[in-house]
Amino acid sequence: MFLSLESVSVQYPRSTARRAAVEAVSLGLKAGQIGVLIGPSGCGKTSLLRAVAGLERCHAGRIVMDGRALGDAAAGVHLAPEARRIGMVFQDYALFPHLSVADNVAFGVAHLPRAERQARVQTMLDLVGLAHAARRAPHELSGGQQQRIALARALAPQPQLLLLDEPFSSLDADLRETLAQELRAILKASGTTALFVTHDQFEAFALGDVIGVMHQGRLEQWDDAYTLYHRPATRFVAGFIGHGVFTPAQIVACAHGPCVHTPLGELNDLDECPLPAAFPDGHCDVLLRADDIVHDDASPVKACIERKAFRGSEFLYTLRLASGERVMAHVPSHHDHQVGEWIGIRAEVDHVVTFARATGAD
Template identity: 75%
Template sequence: MFLALDQVGLRYPGAAGGPAGKAAVDGVSFGLARGQIGVLIGPSGCGKTSLLRSIAGLERLHSGRILIDGEALADAATGLHLAPEARRIGMVFQDYALFPHLSVADNIGFGLRHLAREPRQQRIAEVLDLVGLAHAAKRAPHQLSGGQQQRVALARALAPSPRLLLLDEPFSSLDVDLREHLSQELRGILRASGTTALFVTHDQGEAFAIGDVVGVMQHGRLEQWDESYSVYHRPATRFVADFIGHGVFGSGRIVQGSTDPVVQTALGDLSDAGECALPSAYPGGECEVLLRADDIVHDDDAPVKARIERKIFRGAEFLYTLRLSSGEQLVAHVPSHHDHQVGEWIGIRAHVDHVVTFGRPSPVAAE
């Protein structure tokens, strides 16, 4: 792997200079291949920015090690801590951090002062062209839109040809439509430049739009590091299943079918081409099954009926919150031309391609 993290741990100082407090990053290991784009996602305070700062060299490790292309950048066991400026890592922040008194071109060239004038100007022109801002070279940052300023910040980070680019929620201050547009642009720019990158965001749509691989963090730990498709359809932990997408956990019981195991639910039997867990996986086969909003299909002819408790209009679709007669709650994406009223009963059926089950939490764990 080009970027490799091995059991990385980080703790911030405790109160009043006392012993180190709770771990901000706890035993995180993952890798990025050269040219790959990774994304870290998780709730606020989960440790994703702290992890990024550790890779950049802005924080010292308390355990583990970090390597790029086989070179150790930090190793807690030996005390190695390469200075940030020696790591050849670029960073892009949320606030752009552009120099207001310098032109766009001079902002980009700020980190290229070691080059002679001609190669410096050539590199500035290359990255301006890469981010689509060649026409704005002589403008001041305040003359640009927020999206353009963020592209300048990206160009400045790319100009010195870093081995790795780190991006810490760079679009969080922009409006939703612009963020979606820039997410697609960013992936294209990173691909065109062949840059290996690690991106931090709290936005799932952004994570899936940008990342080749996605990591989900909670309480400083990495719950899953996988391709976007697998993170969504094959969550490794209950937290990932609950955090990613819209869904609920319904009661189920795994039994052996004629050929493969099936999960008995209030919506009928669910099977997954032999990949469903075995009945012996949980005591008595009793489990909880993940039912995402896109697993529930509105079908007027279906024998199972559910009452609409809430609905959210999303343009092309509604997000319905439904209640079965058994009391179980579900969520469903329904095309918006099916405009049913709250309190109305509609027919539904399950269309689950990936059956994901978890053990039922104990009463203590549930509390």
């Protein structure tokens, strides 16, 4: 691995919290990969990023990049941020308003000979598609363009690793996914290894080769987006990623093998699902995502629409079964049913995911 975090913990000295800000996190990034840390506010993702940058010391564990220890709590190693060859892009861009776009990009390579410095700036501006704005002031550019200039400035010194802390948080929601895709293309074109922090799932999915979900200082899962969505490792990941609910179910031995009895009928496709013995009497909770539920007027299973949210091409319905359980469903927007109406639904679950029956609040 190019970047390796081994049981890293971060503890703020004056913190009154009962737990560490980051607790025993291990992950790895190959050269050229883009990793994303996602989770709710206060989960520790920014603290972990700051530890990689050298802005926080490791309370325990070690951080290794390209075979070199950046931080090792047991050995007392803590490389200063400026000695790590790591670039950072912040939420507020931190562009110098009195300098032109080109001079902002040149700031981190001022030590280079003039001709080499100018060539490097031109290369970076070409990479982010803003060569035409070289002589303009940052305030004359849009928010998205300013973010790309901040990225060009961070890449100009050719860092071994780029860290990005919620760089799109101040931008309009409509821009974020597009900019995330642009950022991914830029990072891939430059061959840059990067670690990105966000709370936005769409940004994470658009950017990351591998995504880590954090919760209460711990890394719950470090995987590609498809696996996070379809094979969540923990109940928290299952609830945090995507739209879905947990429904009481029972895994039983059927004639054709194990199956899951649910309020919506029997589910099969249990290739990676636990056997009935994994839970007491097979009783468990099954994850039903909104795209697992299909609107079908011919289905004998009926559900009442409790809430509906228009998403353009589809509605997100919150539905209540006659037995009282609730599920969610993505329904094409031309199926415009009213709140309180009963509609037919059926389950089409390609990946059956089960967890131990909840004993309290999720």
